[in-house]
Amino acid sequence: MDPRDWDWPVLESSAEYETGWYTGGYDRVEQPDGTEKNYYWADLPDAVVVVARKGEAVVFIEQYRPPIREHCLELVAGIVEEGESYEEAALRELREETGYEAANPELLQTFNVATGVLRHERGIVVADVTGESEDGRALDTNEFIEVTERPADEALAAAREQPANDATIEGLLLARADGYL
Structure with missing residues (x-):
């Protein structure tokens, strides 16, 4: 199976903090093998x-x-x-x-x-x-x-x-x- 065809459903998305410069949080994602994992992110402006x-x-x-x-x-x-x-x-x-x-x-x-x-x-x-x-x-x-x-x-x-x-x-x-x- 082509990895681009894998489904990665986001089960939960949470913004844990905001700094005025960026927002930080995580997405709880179901991975292609069925396991779940939190992927942490920081959201910055362009x-x-x-x-x-x-x-x-x-x-x-x-x-x-x-x-x-x-x-x-x-x-x-x-x-x-x-x-x-x-x-x-x-x-x-x-x-x-x-x-x-x-x-x-x-x-x-x-x-x-x-x-x-x-x-x-x-x-x-x-x-x-x-x-x-x-x-x-x-x-x-x-x-x-x-x-x-x-x-x-x-x-x-x-x-x-x-x-x-x-x-x-x-x-x-x-x-x-x-x-x-």
Whole structure:
């Protein structure tokens, strides 16, 4: 029997906590062999990652990430707000975090993230920075960000230095595979 034909009935679904950032809970599922198991999940809103090209460079941000207790080099990223497309969210996040305006946003890919535990979709958008100003940043109260750039041909190597993160590496790999870097 093809595993795609297996039935996985959800017998119970329970949200055990909400944080304002995500909801966590479990689904009690009947597995194909008839046994039951709880599958735990965290439900997060959709997010966008922005590969912002500025001439022959890629725009990055540097910020401290308390969960891993490390300073990280990352692509601009953030939550897709209700009613926004990934492209609209990318331009807004880039403006808020860096002050840069951009044009020609193109959605490269959407995909589910960490499917063993998360209910979370991520979109990768490439866009071209159109201005030189960092004025107009609108950082959230928990964002302490430094804006930096790396030459496009060195961006992936820089992103792979520890502490590396999935969203940045994914964004750069997809942009490179599609001929944007």
